[in-house]
Amino acid sequence: MKRYGSVIGVRPEKLAEYKKLHAAVWPEVLKTIKDCNIRNYSIYYHNGLLFSYFEYVGSDYEADMAKMAADPMTQKWWDVCKPCQAPLESRKEGEWWADAEEVFHTD
Numbered sequence: 001m002k003r004y005g006s007v008i009g010v011r012p013e014k015l016a017e018y019k020k021l022h023a024a025v026w027p028e029v030l031k032t033i034k035d036c037n038i039r040n041y042s043i044y045y046h047n048g049l050l051f052s053y054f055e056y057v058g059s060d061y062e063a064d065m066a067k068m069a070a071d072p073m074t075q076k077w078w079d080v081c082k083p084c085q086a087p088l089e090s091r092k093e094g095e096w097w098a099d100a101e102e103v104f105h106t107d
Contacts, residue, residue, distance in 0.1 A: 001039075002056045003105065006097035009086030010050050018084040019045075028073040036064040050085070052097060 010018055022043060033041060037058030044051045058064050068074055082096075091098035 002061070003102060004052075004054050004056060005100035005102060006052050006095075007088060007100055008050050008052075008097045009048055009088060010045065011084055011086050012048065014084035015045070018050075018081065021081060021084070026073065026077055028071075029077045032068055032071045032074050036068045038064075051100070 037056055039055045039057055041054035042052070044053075056064070085096070087096055088098045
């Protein structure tokens with residue numbers, strides 16, 4: 001299992017909409033997340049930023065992320081969520097959410 005964290009901004013005028021969307025995530029999207037070997041997925045909000053955390057339990061992360069990106073319902077979900085988000089200028093090329101470095105963990 002590998003842990004992943006990432007950060008993105010949220011547009012202040014879209015925060016309520018973003019929270020409403022995530023209070024009722026589409027079942028097809030939840031199934032795809034699970035089918036792509038993601039577990040314990042959480043998104044936190046603080047002061048204009050969203051922080052996501054999940055655990056990947058599969059053996060081919062790139063293939064699973066490609067599978068998720070190819071899913072039509074997930075693409076529609078992203079289309080409704082992206083207008084709420086404000087990617088960080090410091091993100092790497094090709095990232096939407098900026099990957100965060102794990103600096104501490106304990107079980």
